[in-house]
Amino acid sequence: MNSTDSPDLNVIDPLLTLAAEDPDAPALRGPRNEERIELSRRDLIAGATAATARFSEAGLVHGDRIVLVSPTCPEFLLEFFGAQAHGLTVVAANPLSTARELEYFINDSGARLILSHPGCADASEAAAASTGITSRTIETLTPGSAAALPDGELSPVRRAGDETAALLYTSGTTGTPKGAMLTVDNLLTVGRVGGQISGATSSDRFGTALPLFHVFGLASVSILALSAGASITLLPRFHAETLFDTLIEDELTVVAGVPTMWNALLQVESDRKPTSLRLALSGGASIAVPIMRKFKERFDATIAEGYGLTETTAFGTFNPWNGRIVPGSVGLEVPSLDVRVKSLEGEPVPDNEVGEICIRGDLVMKGYWNNTSATEAAFDAEGFFRTGDLGYRDDDGYVYIVDRMKEMIIHGGYNVYPREVEEVLYEHPDVLEAAVIGAPDDYYGQNVTAIITPMPGTTPTAEAVEAFCRESLAAYKIPRIIRFVDALPKGPTGKIRKLDIEVPAASGSSDGSPTKRTRTHP
Structure with missing residues (x-):
C-alpha cells in the first residue's frame, strides 16, 4: 500500500521528530530588532499546538479549508503547521490582496475561515463579511511570549498522501x-528532496525575505530548511541593507531569493563581508551570468540557480551544490522528477534542441482546484505537466530555460528569446x-525592445x-527600441513583471524603413 492510499502522514511529522531529538535547537527567527522573535523547535511545535486548539474551537474539521493572509513572519508558519496538524487545507494569500481578491479565493475554495495578521486584517474582514465566513486575526508573538505557549502533546491528524495540504493560486496573468x-506527499517530498539537493543540515542557518504565501518561500525554503533541522531567519520585506546586515549578524549559511535581490545586494556599500555564507538559492526568474560572477567575487559564495513552478512545488531542476554548477543553466532534474523537453506536438526532441519543458513526478500538483478543463489542458497524454516554458537539455543533462513561449519575440520571421538579449545587456557596466x-x-x-534601469550615477x-x-x-536580436526608466515593475517575490511594462505602440512604416530608437524617462 503506497502513501497515497494510506492515511498515515502529516506535513508536520518531520518537525515533530526533530523537536523530540533536540527541542531547544533554534528554528525560527524574526528580524533583528528590539522586538525580535526567536523560537526553538519546542516553541514551533507549541505554537502549532495552540493553533490547532483555536481551529478546533472555531469548529473546523479535517478537510476544511482556510485562507491565511500574512507577511513573512514566524507566526505564519505556526499557523500553517497548526493547520496541517489539524488536517486543514491552507489557501495562502498575498497580504496586499484587496477584499475583492480575497472574496474570490474564499468563494472558489469554499474556505470556512479567513485568518489574517493584524497588520493586514481590514481587507480580510471586509471579504469575510461579504462572503459570510468567520474572520480571525493571528495571535502575534512578542519577545519571551513563546514561554507561555502550551506544552501539551501534539497528535496530528493522519492524512493520505494525495490529500490537498495547500491551495496556492496562480497569479492570474493569463486569466x-x-x-x-499541492498534496501532503508534495510537501513532504519537497522537504526531503530539497535537503538532498541543497546539502542542508541542522548546522545551517537559512535566511530569506521571500513571501511565504508564494511556493518558493513556503515550500523550497521554509519547509526545506525546517525539515533538514536548520534554523531560518524570516524578514517581512526585502531591503538590501537589512538582508546584508542579517547575513553577517546571524551568520547565515544559506540565503534564498530572486535575481533582483542578488543585484540589489551587490549595490550595498559596506566594508563588512559575510564570512559564513556558502550558498544562495536562486529562483523565480532567470539570473544573468554576470550577476552570478559578481556575487561570487564579492561574497565568496555560490549562486545555485534552480527552476520550478507553483504546480511543481517550486522544483524541477537545480544546479548541484556539491557538483558542477553551470552558469546560465538551471541545472539537472531533481530526484523524484522526470524532466523532458518535448515538441509542441508532444514528441521528445534531441539534446540541444529547443522545446517545451515538461515535468512528471512526486512534486507535481494533483491538479487545479475545481477546474477540470484547466487540469486536462495542463497535462499531456503521458501525465507530464506542460510548463509553457521553452528550453533545452545539453549533452550532460543540464537544462537551460530559453523563455516563456508567450514571451518569445518574432522579428521579421526570426525567433528572438528575450533572455539571450538580457544576458548581453547585463554585461554593460x-x-x-x-x-x-x-x-x-x-x-x-x-521589435525587440529593451527597458533598462541604469546603474546609480550613470546616464x-x-x-x-x-x-x-x-x-x-x-542584427535581428539587437534592440531597436531602448528605453530608460527609474525602476522596473516587480511582483511580490521581487521578480520583474513584464506584463506590467507599458509596451510601445505599433510603429514602423509600410515601406519597411526601420523604427527609430527612443530614450525616455517616466
Whole structure:
C-alpha cells in the first residue's frame, strides 16, 4: 500500500521528530530588532499546538479549508503547521490582496475561515463579511511570549498522501487565478528532496525575505530548511541593507531569493563581508551570468540557480551544490522528477534542441482546484505537466530555460528569446536591471525592445547600448527600441513583471524603413 492510499502522514511529522531529538535547537527567527522573535523547535511545535486548539474551537474539521493572509513572519508558519496538524487545507494569500481578491479565493475554495495578521486584517474582514465566513486575526508573538505557549502533546491528524495540504493560486496573468492543489506527499517530498539537493543540515542557518504565501518561500525554503533541522531567519520585506546586515549578524549559511535581490545586494556599500555564507538559492526568474560572477567575487559564495513552478512545488531542476554548477543553466532534474523537453506536438526532441519543458513526478500538483478543463489542458497524454516554458537539455543533462513561449519575440520571421538579449545587456557596466519585450511593428511584426534601469550615477545612451549589443548579437536580436526608466515593475517575490511594462505602440512604416530608437524617462 503506497502513501497515497494510506492515511498515515502529516506535513508536520518531520518537525515533530526533530523537536523530540533536540527541542531547544533554534528554528525560527524574526528580524533583528528590539522586538525580535526567536523560537526553538519546542516553541514551533507549541505554537502549532495552540493553533490547532483555536481551529478546533472555531469548529473546523479535517478537510476544511482556510485562507491565511500574512507577511513573512514566524507566526505564519505556526499557523500553517497548526493547520496541517489539524488536517486543514491552507489557501495562502498575498497580504496586499484587496477584499475583492480575497472574496474570490474564499468563494472558489469554499474556505470556512479567513485568518489574517493584524497588520493586514481590514481587507480580510471586509471579504469575510461579504462572503459570510468567520474572520480571525493571528495571535502575534512578542519577545519571551513563546514561554507561555502550551506544552501539551501534539497528535496530528493522519492524512493520505494525495490529500490537498495547500491551495496556492496562480497569479492570474493569463486569466482567472487557478488554485494549484499541492498534496501532503508534495510537501513532504519537497522537504526531503530539497535537503538532498541543497546539502542542508541542522548546522545551517537559512535566511530569506521571500513571501511565504508564494511556493518558493513556503515550500523550497521554509519547509526545506525546517525539515533538514536548520534554523531560518524570516524578514517581512526585502531591503538590501537589512538582508546584508542579517547575513553577517546571524551568520547565515544559506540565503534564498530572486535575481533582483542578488543585484540589489551587490549595490550595498559596506566594508563588512559575510564570512559564513556558502550558498544562495536562486529562483523565480532567470539570473544573468554576470550577476552570478559578481556575487561570487564579492561574497565568496555560490549562486545555485534552480527552476520550478507553483504546480511543481517550486522544483524541477537545480544546479548541484556539491557538483558542477553551470552558469546560465538551471541545472539537472531533481530526484523524484522526470524532466523532458518535448515538441509542441508532444514528441521528445534531441539534446540541444529547443522545446517545451515538461515535468512528471512526486512534486507535481494533483491538479487545479475545481477546474477540470484547466487540469486536462495542463497535462499531456503521458501525465507530464506542460510548463509553457521553452528550453533545452545539453549533452550532460543540464537544462537551460530559453523563455516563456508567450514571451518569445518574432522579428521579421526570426525567433528572438528575450533572455539571450538580457544576458548581453547585463554585461554593460551601466545597466542595473533590464527587461526585453516585443513591441508591435507594422513591418517586422515585433521589435525587440529593451527597458533598462541604469546603474546609480550613470546616464547611458540608447546609441551606446545598441553599439554594445551589436558586438555580441546578430542584427535581428539587437534592440531597436531602448528605453530608460527609474525602476522596473516587480511582483511580490521581487521578480520583474513584464506584463506590467507599458509596451510601445505599433510603429514602423509600410515601406519597411526601420523604427527609430527612443530614450525616455517616466
